[in-house]
Amino acid sequence: MRYFFAILFGFLLLALTVFGIAGIRGKEFRKPPLEIFDDMVRQDKLRPQVPNGFMADGRSSQAHVAGTVAQRIGDQNNNTWQGSARNTGLVPGTTNFVATIPVPVTAALLDRGRERYNISCLPCHGAIGDGNGITKKIGAMAIVAPLVGEAGKNAIIIPDGQVFHIISQGKAPNMQGYAATIEINDRWAIVAYVRALQRARFATLEEVPAADRATLK
Numbered sequence: 001m002r003y004f005f006a007i008l009f010g011f012l013l014l015a016l017t018v019f020g021i022a023g024i025r026g027k028e029f030r031k032p033p034l035e036i037f038d039d040m041v042r043q044d045k046l047r048p049q050v051p052n053g054f055m056a057d058g059r060s061s062q063a064h065v066a067g068t069v070a071q072r073i074g075d076q077n078n079n080t081w082q083g084s085a086r087n088t089g090l091v092p093g094t095t096n097f098v099a100t101i102p103v104p105v106t107a108a109l110l111d112r113g114r115e116r117y118n119i120s121c122l123p124c125h126g127a128i129g130d131g132n133g134i135t136k137k138i139g140a141m142a143i144v145a146p147l148v149g150e151a152g153k154n155a156i157i158i159p160d161g162q163v164f165h166i167i168s169q170g171k172a173p174n175m176q177g178y179a180a181t182i183e184i185n186d187r188w189a190i191v192a193y194v195r196a197l198q199r200a201r202f203a204t205l206e207e208v209p210a211a212d213r214a215t216l217k
């Protein structure tokens with residue numbers, strides 16, 4: 001009996017201590033409660049826009065690595081999203097493709113476009129855009145749409161915005177979209193380069209700078 005009261009007393013004391021420190025769940029306090037288990041309510045983490053001594057520049061959020069591709073921008077499957085012509089290839093507020101490239105077309109953009117085309121498109125469409133890339137030769141792709149010449153007429157007549165759209169979303173059934181891996185400006189650079197390939201196919205000797213003509217023979 002003596003032990004019974006000792007244990008009961010000990011238990012009450014323990015309960016009192018626990019409630020005294022932790023309080024009753026749901027009760028409102030003026031001061032923050034003492035947390036025994038914080039259930040991950042509070043965590044050690046960096047919030048954006050907060051100074052941080054760990055990084056050399058003193059910021060918690062670091063700038064994107066150059067070449068980072070934004071995800072879900074210009075996603076034309078998301079009908080609720082309206083964006084600029086540059087992001088979507090569409091005339092804003094409509095479902096019409098823009099006729100011409102909405103970014104300044106410069107020599108630098110074309111150079112970039114050639115580089116990106118040669119990485120992402122050449123394996124299938126070929127270096128000159130005739131659809132005879134390595135994937136066809138090794139039998140990985142049965143047919144690849146030509147982008148230039150008479151056979152590539154469809155790719156020539158579609159508006160620039162639609163070429164951008166095809167690069168972004170692909171073309172069913174055999175070409176996948178590259179929105180997740182090719183950055184928006186690079187997609188426009190590729191559009192410009194594809195246009196240059198198409199133009200080159202029909203160019204006459206007179207259009208080549210005089211100094212370069214001899215090298216073509």
Ligand code: HEC
Nearest residue numbers: 120121124143144145154155163166167171172173174175
């Ligand atoms: C894996 C092979 C592959 C790659 C890589 C690829 N394409 Fe395609 N592309 C195709 C195939 C195949 C078609 C034909 C689509 C179909 O009808 O199935 C096509 C169609 C197209 C068309 C439409 C042509 C038309 O007649 O309407 C365009 C434009 C195009 N591709 C541009 C590009 C560009 C630009 C790139 C690089 C960003 C690229 N493609 C990368 C295989 C590829």
